[in-house]
Amino acid sequence: MTALSHPDLTRNQALVLKALDSAEGPLGAYAILDALRDKGFRAPLQVYRALDKLLEFGLVHRLESINAFVACAHPECHAHSTIAFAICEKCGKVSEFGDKEVEGRLESWARAHNFKASKTTIEIRGRCEKCAEEAA
Amino acid sequence: MTALSHPDLTRNQALVLKALDSAEGPLGAYAILDALRDKGFRAPLQVYRALDKLLEFGLVHRLESINAFVACAHPECHAHSTIAFAICEKCGKVSEFGDKEVEGRLESWARAHNFKASKTTIEIRGRCEKCAEEAA
DNA sequence: TCCAGTTGTGTTATGCTATAACGTATGGCA
DNA sequence: TGCCATACGTTATAGCATAACACAACTGGA
Numbered sequence: 415m416t417a418l419s420h421p422d423l424t425r426n427q428a429l430v431l432k433a434l435d436s437a438e439g440p441l442g443a444y445a446i447l448d449a450l451r452d453k454g455f456r457a458p459l460q461v462y463r464a465l466d467k468l469l470e471f472g473l474v475h476r477l478e479s480i481n482a483f484v485a486c487a488h489p490e491c492h493a494h495s496t497i498a499f500a501i502c503e504k505c506g507k508v509s510e511f512g513d514k515e516v517e518g519r520l521e522s523w524a525r526a527h528n529f530k531a532s533k534t535t536i537e538i539r540g541r542c543e544k545c546a547e548e549a550a
Numbered sequence: 551m552t553a554l555s556h557p558d559l560t561r562n563q564a565l566v567l568k569a570l571d572s573a574e575g576p577l578g579a580y581a582i583l584d585a586l587r588d589k590g591f592r593a594p595l596q597v598y599r600a601l602d603k604l605l606e607f608g609l610v611h612r613l614e615s616i617n618a619f620v621a622c623a624h625p626e627c628h629a630h631s632t633i634a635f636a637i638c639e640k641c642g643k644v645s646e647f648g649d650k651e652v653e654g655r656l657e658s659w660a661r662a663h664n665f666k667a668s669k670t671t672i673e674i675r676g677r678c679e680k681c682a683e684e685a686a
Numbered sequence: 687t688c689c690a691g692t693t694g695t696g697t698t699a700t701g702c703t704a705t706a707a708c709g710t711a712t713g714g715c716a
Numbered sequence: 717t718g719c720c721a722t723a724c725g726t727t728a729t730a731g732c733a734t735a736a737c738a739c740a741a742c743t744g745g746a
Contacts, residue, residue, distance in 0.1 A: 424723065443703070457726060462704065467723095478615040479671050481703060481732095498656065500665050511659060519652045520634065520674060527645065528679035529636050535615050535673045538656060543664035560694065579732065593697065598733065603694095617703095617732060688746090695740075703732070711724070716717100 429453050430464040431473055439506025440482035479537045484508050496534045502542035565589050566600040567609055575642030576618035615673045620644050632670045638678035
């Protein structure tokens with residue numbers, strides 16, 4: 415799906431990124447672990463440590479509301495700006511988008527309250543276009 | 551802190567709400583459980599079931615990014631609109647605020663993509679004014 | 687009145703998510 | 717060579733959440 419190249423990924427990091435990248439939707443850490451058992455992965459920490467680095471590099475995002483991870487859709491521009499996610503609760507599809515207006519409003523709230531933001535999470539859960547049509 | 555009255559809270563629901571309301575900051579489900587052991591609580595499910603109802607009533611919010619719960623700061627107007635949270639990672643203080651502009655932008659993204667939103671999460675983590683001053 | 691359906695409850699067991707603490711290996715560099 | 721930083725592997729454990737079962741209390745009809 416996306417470019418998998420990054421300067422200095424270790425073997426484990428590359429494997430975890432590849433697993434996420436080739437998945438249909440977000441994966442939990444244990445799902446990643448299972449996907450990589452045949453590559454020699456045995457323990458959750460192997461996954462979590464790789465994820466920590468990939469998150470730091472901006473190649474992976476964590477979806478807080480569902481405790482899962484996705485490969486970044488735009489890994490070239492690893493702008494560390496605020497990103498919003500729309501997560502389909504039926505099919506798992508995740509759309510990633512930025513909105514300068516939203517980002518600006520949240521920043522200005524923070525400034526007004528002397529709140530020093532370190533990480534901002536915006537996640538919309540619901541039904542994607544396709545799944546909404548088939549809704550019950 | 552806030553009004554604890556609500557039409558039809560059961561004993562367990564009222565106890566959980568009271569525990570959250572009298573806490574300094576957000577509480578995890580197991581912290582609530584521990585706080586209510588002397589009221590007869592023995593199992594996590596007693597807490598989670600009460601929380602489910604309180605969330606449904608809009609009297610409690612779940613903070614997805616830290617797996618914890620807070621009493622709603624404005625329980626009178628249980629407007630189920632989108633709310634943003636600023637969470638201090640040092641002292642745990644949570645500020646709750648709404649922003650129509652932000653809400654509007656996210657809604658319009660959803661409309662444009664035929665995404666049917668069911669729940670929106672906005673959480674800013676960082677340092678509150680007081681804790682930012684003492685920062686390392 | 688009695689029955690059925692719904693909601694809340696209590697309990698045990700289990701599953702999923704994440705990290706602590708230890709030791710080892712490897713690569714860069716003075 | 718010796719040191720340091722980083723990654724790795726393993727075991728154990730902590731923290732968060734739900735499944736499945738049984739029982740009690742209430743409600744609204746037939």
